[in-house]
Amino acid sequence: MNVDKQPLRIGLIGFGCVGQGFYDIVGRQPGLGLAVTRIAVKSPAKPRTLPAERFCFHADDLLADPDLDLLVEVIDDPAEAFRLVSTALRHGRRVVTANKAMLAHHLPELVALQRASGGALLYEAAVCGSIPIIRTLDSYFSHEPLQSVSGIFNGSSNYVLTRMSQQGSEYGPALAEAQAQGFAETDPSLDMGAFDPRSKAVILAAHAYGVFLHPEEVLNLGIESISAVDIARAAAQGRKVKVVAGLYRLPNGSVAALVTPQFVGPESPLYAVEQEFNGVVIAAEFAGSQFLHGRGAGGHPTGSAVLADVLALQHGFRYAYAKQSEAPETQLTEGLEVEVYLRHADAAILREALTWLQLPAGALLIDADGPQATGTVSIQVLWTWRQELRAAGVFVARLGEVRPTVAAGITPARAAELV
Ligand SMILES: NC(=O)c1ccc[n+]([C@@H]2O[C@H](COP(=O)([O-])OP(=O)(O)OC[C@H]3O[C@@H](n4cnc5c(N)ncnc54)[C@H](OP(=O)(O)O)[C@@H]3O)[C@@H](O)[C@H]2O)c1
Numbered sequence: 001m002n003v004d005k006q007p008l009r010i011g012l013i014g015f016g017c018v019g020q021g022f023y024d025i026v027g028r029q030p031g032l033g034l035a036v037t038r039i040a041v042k043s044p045a046k047p048r049t050l051p052a053e054r055f056c057f058h059a060d061d062l063l064a065d066p067d068l069d070l071l072v073e074v075i076d077d078p079a080e081a082f083r084l085v086s087t088a089l090r091h092g093r094r095v096v097t098a099n100k101a102m103l104a105h106h107l108p109e110l111v112a113l114q115r116a117s118g119g120a121l122l123y124e125a126a127v128c129g130s131i132p133i134i135r136t137l138d139s140y141f142s143h144e145p146l147q148s149v150s151g152i153f154n155g156s157s158n159y160v161l162t163r164m165s166q167q168g169s170e171y172g173p174a175l176a177e178a179q180a181q182g183f184a185e186t187d188p189s190l191d192m193g194a195f196d197p198r199s200k201a202v203i204l205a206a207h208a209y210g211v212f213l214h215p216e217e218v219l220n221l222g223i224e225s226i227s228a229v230d231i232a233r234a235a236a237q238g239r240k241v242k243v244v245a246g247l248y249r250l251p252n253g254s255v256a257a258l259v260t261p262q263f264v265g266p267e268s269p270l271y272a273v274e275q276e277f278n279g280v281v282i283a284a285e286f287a288g289s290q291f292l293h294g295r296g297a298g299g300h301p302t303g304s305a306v307l308a309d310v311l312a313l314q315h316g317f318r319y320a321y322a323k324q325s326e327a328p329e330t331q332l333t334e335g336l337e338v339e340v341y342l343r344h345a346d347a348a349i350l351r352e353a354l355t356w357l358q359l360p361a362g363a364l365l366i367d368a369d370g371p372q373a374t375g376t377v378s379i380q381v382l383w384t385w386r387q388e389l390r391a392a393g394v395f396v397a398r399l400g401e402v403r404p405t406v407a408a409g410i411t412p413a414r415a416a417e418l419v
Helices: 017-028 059-063 078-090 100-117 133-140 155-167 171-180 195-208 228-236 299-314 347-356 379-384 386-392 412-418
Strands: 008-013 034-040 070-073 094-097 120-122 146-152 240-249 255-264 277-284 288-295 336-343 364-367 370-378 395-398
Touching (some): 078 094, 094 299, 100 120, 155 171, 155 240, 370 379, 379 386
Parallel strands (some): 008 034, 008 070, 070 094, 255 395
Antiparallel strands (some): 146 277, 240 255, 336 395, 364 370
């Protein structure tokens, strides 16, 4: 409560889904002592839910306003968001953002800017909406080694997978339904191609392991080529297809990262994460396994995470990035392998994919539901052929966890000792 003091004056940049959600939450809780005193948007002609005089159209005016105590940046343009956030930090300001694509591409610069200028940046809303995963990793687990951080970080693709699983429908109708319900964008490629959860994995790597990855270094495979056949085959094994983003500590201490569809069984808490929800499993060395589940998007859930950041900044909180000084090596492609399931309706295309992935022709199996293949492939090879696989429409899903490559003639136990 902030009853005796002036309210904290907030400049809000962006008044779309998240901006309006945040504004509404602040308005419903006057006791918090917060006031959104200025709002910047882009289009003068757009109809608004507030009087026209509440809006300005130059976000730079808010950056230059000394009467604002804090800025909330929730626009949909990553390049402009980076310009605004980095300018504000350079001037030592306190900023909250939700822009995961911008953060994933610029995190090292933004951390350096904060250290140089005394500014502060929080971004809980950028990963898994309402789930407090960043602060949990950054603060609570700041000094605990983590074996893995993995989860469902994209509500849109999870909604599509859930609808396919529940209705036995094909990808196209399930995607159309997700778009009609507001759970998927008109251009679904960032979500369905697993680019969005890749950005989130990159952000979490900085807090979970002190590792700063470039998004393009991380393998991401999506669900654009999934079919009802894949869902049915997973179900026949008692499993579901989920897009799992994962950061994994390898036996040699280095960290691997990737985002792909995966056949997930009921032994994993991710099996029960349905619809537009997100879930994160943290496997900690001493604390054991923890699971967080919640809404990954939407005005109020995301606005709630923005509010939590605003209040944290007010109380002087900053991310510690405590593991940065002892960050492990990363091992993103080389020396790693995983067992995969592959499918394409055309056996000839699948046969060609097997050659790309260095799998034997005998891996191909044709049953009543059409061609499929399974085998162990190197992540390096998957990485090399990822664009061809995407372009050819081959659906790829992990069947197990990523592991160090087992050299021929060496037992898995011996290989683990060697890395
Ligand atoms: N939606 C979610 O559930 C969700 C969840 C987590 C994170 N995020 C992230 O939160 C951010 C905002 O998402 P959103 O869904 O709220 O977007 P949105 O509904 O499309 O709204 C974007 C807002 O930004 C404004 N804007 C765009 N460029 C601007 C500029 N140069 N200066 C000032 N205002 C500008 C737009 O102005 P006009 O109103 O004039 O068009 C609009 O008000 C994105 O980075 C997104 O990735 C969203």
